[in-house]
Amino acid sequence: xxxQVRIPTPLRRFTGGAEAVSADGxxxxxxxxxxxxxxxxxxxxxxxxxxxxxxxxxxxxxxxxIRFINNLDTPVHEGDEVxxxxxxxxxxxxxxxxxxxAP
Amino acid sequence: xxxxxxxxxxxxxREGKVLVVGVGGLGxxxxxxxxxxxxxxxxxVDADRVxxxxxxxxxxxxxxxIGRPKIDSAKEKIQQLNPSITLVAYNERLHAGxxxxxFAAYDFIIDGTDGVATKFLIxxxxxxxxxxxxxxxxxxxxxxxLTVLPQRTTCLRCLFPVxxxxxxxxTCQEAGILGSLAGSLGSVQAAEAVKYLSGAGELLTDxxxxxxxxxxxxxxxxxxxxxxxxxxxxxxxxxGLHPEAYxxxxxxxxx
Numbered sequence: 114x115x116x117q118v119r120i121p122t123p124l125r126r127f128t129g130g131a132e133a134v135s136a137d138g139x140x141x142x143x144x145x146x147x148x149x150x151x152x153x154x155x156x157x158x159x160x161x162x163x164x165x166x167x168x169x170x171x172x173x174x175x176x177x178x179i180r181f182i183n184n185l186d187t188p189v190h191e192g193d194e195v196x197x198x199x200x201x202x203x204x205x206x207x208x209x210x211x212x213x214x215a216p
Numbered sequence: 217x218x219x220x221x222x223x224x225x226x227x228x229x230r231e232g233k234v235l236v237v238g239v240g241g242l243g244x245x246x247x248x249x250x251x252x253x254x255x256x257x258x259x260x261v262d263a264d265r266v267x268x269x270x271x272x273x274x275x276x277x278x279x280x281x282i283g284r285p286k287i288d289s290a291k292e293k294i295q296q297l298n299p300s301i302t303l304v305a306y307n308e309r310l311h312a313g314x315x316x317x318x319f320a321a322y323d324f325i326i327d328g329t330d331g332v333a334t335k336f337l338i339x340x341x342x343x344x345x346x347x348x349x350x351x352x353x354x355x356x357x358x359x360x361x362l363t364v365l366p367q368r369t370t371c372l373r374c375l376f377p378v379x380x381x382x383x384x385x386x387t388c389q390e391a392g393i394l395g396s397l398a399g400s401l402g403s404v405q406a407a408e409a410v411k412y413l414s415g416a417g418e419l420l421t422d423x424x425x426x427x428x429x430x431x432x433x434x435x436x437x438x439x440x441x442x443x444x445x446x447x448x449x450x451x452x453x454x455x456g457l458h459p460e461a462y463x464x465x466x467x468x469x470x471x
Binding site for chain 1: 437439
């Protein structure tokens, strides 16, 4: 399965500034691993040591929050659009994402 | 639905009372738009003074205002724009102890603050006191907004149950903000307040609006009230405002 994944601005330094990347996988977790292979370092920004999505990151498949589907096991279908949306707090993105160098 | 042709809606705006917490990057354009829209009563909360670095986005403050309390500077400009508006100025920092007394008189709350702890405080206070709220955040080239109708639609805690602890963000640094981004999101917040008061249109509820100024895209994702939300879910673990819950340090540069 190939899906478009929308990358929030603080993580675009991992994607060479790209706003969206294509990734392969049957689940959101597999997509994250696929992105990590092409853009090393991004996974640890999205997931904690236990492999769960960080508390201040929300991931949506076709606009639906994966926490209300099946978290990282949420299925992904060909052509789905996946969005990564970090919390914003106090002029910065929230923990784990840190801030970015302006592209 | 046209606001101009809807007399009942216009009357509700004229009688409406909106509180803008923070007259900085978001609060300046929001308060300005609300004053021009003819909102009857505008409350402003801010304890800061104007600094040079504020001016690129905090459009109610001008160069001669540097050093003045923001609340005085904001009040002066708004009175000049719309002398008929009732302005209530709170030259104080919003905290768990004064929130209820300040929120009580208002129909709608706009969060124009910068601190993470304050954003959670405002969300919790609004939900507990049943005050509709426009939440927004901006950083660099990115903004987000969400409108909250307490106990009915998704709140900030439904999305992020606990505020981040400063220790969790060791690399946080001053990120800077595209000045016009503040205007974009602050204007969205003002629009939500006017729509709420007038009853026009569809509010930004259960939809998280994201704005990417670099790609120039407004997008939205669907969000839902969380059954495990500590504020509006079950079990409800937040039932009051306890000061110690909001004593997190400021993480970053002011919005």
